[in-house]
Amino acid sequence: MLRGSQTLVRRGLQHSSAGRWSALVAGGAAARVSDASFVEECRAQYLANGWCHIPNFIGKERCAELRNEADALLESDAAFASTDDHTVYQQERDERLPLDHPRNRLMKSTKRIVDYEHVPQESSLRELYSAPELRSFVQAVVGVPELHLSACPYNAAMYNGYYDSDGLDWHFDSSEFGVNLVLQNPTDGGKFEYHSLTRSEEDLWSYDAVTKVLAEADASAEGAATSAETVEGLAPGSLVFFAGRLSLHRVSPVLNPDVRGSTPRINAILTYEKSEGQLASPYTLSKFFGRSSEGQQAHAQ
């Protein structure tokens, strides 16, 4: 009797979670995240490219709702505008090496961020981020034994806004998987450029490979070919994720000719980690979030 009623309660919970997921992503490809053939297709794409792009992952209405929320927050006091120099490794420079060494070369990035602490409690972004359906799906596609929510109160999920001439220069992510939900494209520029598996877990410096990608990037400004690729076709509602911890990537500067008015590039980033309790690095927190490690510790989730 007791066992029977517990089963019923559990089934009821499962139904309500699945029902909530369907409502959250209504009209989008995400309705298929538990479908084995869909997961297989996405896994094949991830293995072939190093990234996986799913157009129209969430429905148009949900996308518009998130875009409107992000747009308002990014223009409010909740936003942190960063203008910073950083190394591709997102670590302090090594004074023993020359300034033009890849370890020390400084990249320039400017953008706005609304971090998780400023995302309203009732926001659909919070629901999407913590949905077990999404986490299991990403885990299956990237092929890791476990995937966890970030313990950082700031980088768990956030909105990014790139306004005129903003961009995020070449870097490796310090968190494991930054899942990118595209909410608005700018008029021009703001492309996502990606070099697959530039470094390995065995050699996290991989200086030769990093030197080569950065030299190619410099030369490509003059029109030369590069082994980095631009991920094409990203549009509002697209979900794209990639091995950003091992692959150099950047967002090219947003170009908004004044005459056509200003349309920022807006997206949400959802952070997942391979192990439980992961926090953001002090370097990343201070450069991109305007936050301290002490604050992170005090509010860790």
Ligand SMILES: O=C(O)CCC(=O)C(=O)O
């Ligand atoms: O905004 C994007 O498309 C990518 C952002 C990114 O690489 C990051 O936040 O680390």
Ligand SMILES: [Fe+2]
């Ligand atoms: Fe990144």
